[in-house]
Amino acid sequence: MKTAAPISERLDDVEAKRDSGRQKIDWALEHMPIVSNLAEEFEAEKPFLDQTIGMALHVEAKTAALVETLANGGAEVAITGCNPLSTHDDVSVALDAHPNITSYAEHGIDDEEYYEAIDAVIDHEPTITVDDGGDLVFRIHEEYPELIDNIVGGSEETTTGVHRLRAMDEDGALEYPMFNVNDTPMKHLFDNVHGTGESALANIAMTTNLSWAGKTVVVAGYGYCGKGVAKKAAGQGANVVVTEIDPRRALEAHMEGYDVMSMDEAASEGEVFVTTTGNRDVLTADHFEAMQDGVVLANAGHFDIEINIEQLEELAVSTQEVREGVQEYELVDGTRVNVLAEGRLVNLASPVSLGHPIEVMDQSFGIQAVCARELVEHGDDYDAGLHEVPDALDREVAEIKLDAEGIDLDELTDVQREYMNSWRHGT
Incomplete structure (x- = not known):
């Protein structure tokens, strides 16, 4: 075997x-x-x-x-x-x-x-x-x-x-x-939020040597990983756009101060895109054709299926590695789309990644x-x-x-514990 x-x-x-x-x-x-x-x-x-x-x-x-x-x-x-x-x-x-x-x-x-x-x-x-x-x-x-x-x-x-x-x-x-x-x-409260949020952004920055300040960052998906990426990007001065399929998560992102829109609309707005959905075909040909010149695409989901690289290759008239870990695809109109780490998990698959x-x-x-x-x-x-x-x-x-960490917690008293476990206490 x-x-x-x-x-x-x-x-x-x-x-x-x-x-x-x-x-x-x-x-x-x-x-x-x-x-x-x-x-x-x-x-x-x-x-x-x-x-x-x-x-x-x-x-x-x-x-x-x-x-x-x-x-x-x-x-x-x-x-x-x-x-x-x-x-x-x-x-x-x-x-x-x-x-x-x-x-x-x-x-x-x-x-x-x-x-x-x-x-x-x-x-x-x-x-x-x-x-x-x-x-x-x-x-x-x-x-x-x-x-x-x-x-x-x-x-x-x-x-x-x-x-x-x-x-x-x-x-x-x-x-x-x-x-x-x-x-x-x-x-999910720590690894997904702080781990993915910090490591994805750190590895994108190290791979590209670009700043987050003032950038429009599109985060695809507002689960725990997406929340972490959005929170950390906003904390570094980025303008964050969130795309979602779930109405409650979309509303949560909206009420936390992010712009929320469909990917069809966000495609022309973003300068950096980070996918965090765990699903396939989040970024496809229609989105690539609408993107700005020099846009950066990174995937923070596990598999290399969120950015449809095959469709991007079909659209490209030329491609080259412009920086270690950065593959540039030039479209027929001259727009350059940069993909990090071959569309694989950016916080672990880029050349500088430490996870x-x-x-x-x-x-x-x-x-x-x-x-x-x-x-x-x-x-x-x-x-x-x-x-x-x-x-x-x-x-x-x-x-x-x-x-x-040397952190102490309070403990319930017997009276508090009895109160919390009883249905007999009212006004």
């Missing part, structure tokens, strides 16, 4: 890459109190003995902290990337040096190599899966259904992946339990870690299908973070 080899067997200068990756991971761990706290617990208690964890994630330093935490907790871990451009090869090599970890993740691979690496992870016969985008889960269901009976469960962290899993669950096609990490409060801030990912990976522990300890309590993360796990991660 396995066709891909571990990354350490494919690259040159492995020792130098290992040292570089180790340095990045150690720096991340210094700023990840949640994962570090759980790492101590897992190393002492070894909850993942006899478990094999298959992972398809963005393989960079913060991710590596989670991976090593699970491995040091007794798991055998096999990991590959969930996006061809988001892997940091030196981090992947450093992970592969761990005795309990095999990493197949490599930057810049093509689609065939991407799925060969996923197949190689599956060849380890995982009992738990941890996914970004759902490709690992769907590959198991479609190509390796004989392995499903031995899988305790898994978790999915992205909006796109949860959309796919929800549709799969509604069709009765999801055959083992999956935790919806994306929609738990510790994920979300470390402190933000500490929270999300803390949720991933306690979900894996929950599956080992109480997996029999969950039927096949998509499940919300138990609130107690979400609160546990928040409490670890607050304790690390």
Whole structure:
């Protein structure tokens, strides 16, 4: 079954890459109190003995902290990337040096190599899966259904992946339990808002060396990711336009002070476009033809489907890389449309990308870690299908973070607790 080899067997200068990756991971761990706290617990208690964890994630330093935490907790871990451009090869090599970890993740691979690496992870016969985008889960269901009976469960962290899993669950096609990490409060209130908002804008700015001040920025979608991008762009002096399909989210954006309009109208208004929908064909030929000269297009959704690159290529009379990570498409009327990171996830796939801030990912990976522990300890309590993360796990991660920050909370008195839990108290 396995066709891909571990990354350490494919690259040159492995020792130098290992040292570089180790340095990045150690720096991340210094700023990840949640994962570090759980790492101590897992190393002492070894909850993942006899478990094999298959992972398809963005393989960079913060991710590596989670991976090593699970491995040091007794798991055998096999990991590959969930996006061809988001892997940091030196981090992947450093992970592969761990005795309990095999990493197949490599930057810049093509689609065939991407799925060969996923197949190689599956060849380890995982009992738990941890996914970004759902490709690992769907590959198991479609190509390796004989392995499903031995899988305790898994978790999915992205909006796109949860959309796919929800549709799969509604069709009765999801055959083992999956935790919806994306929609738990510790994920969407922080990772989606602050993580996506800060990292998408930072990577666009670093890739282009352009300012936000005074720019008209069109944000497609006003979910938690879109809210973060809009909020952070406005905070840096941009004029923000929001496009939406949901009337309540559109009204929310309007009442928070943003201009709200259809993409057909916004296409001629924007100077920078950031897609955050998780859906396909958000920007298409009609929009490209209406855009201003020099416009910048970036995708902050998981897959490279939100900007229809094929239609843009058909419209273009010429194309060239005008800056590392920036592909310029010149249309017949001379308009130049600039696409960042090939339309892939801009906060991880552009050449300068470092992903979300470390402190933000500490929270999300803390949720991933306690979900894996929950599956080992109480997996029999969950039927096949998509499940919300138990609130107690979400609160546990928040409490670890607050304790690390030295922040104290008030506690309810017995009288207050009785009042809140009783229906007998009135005026």
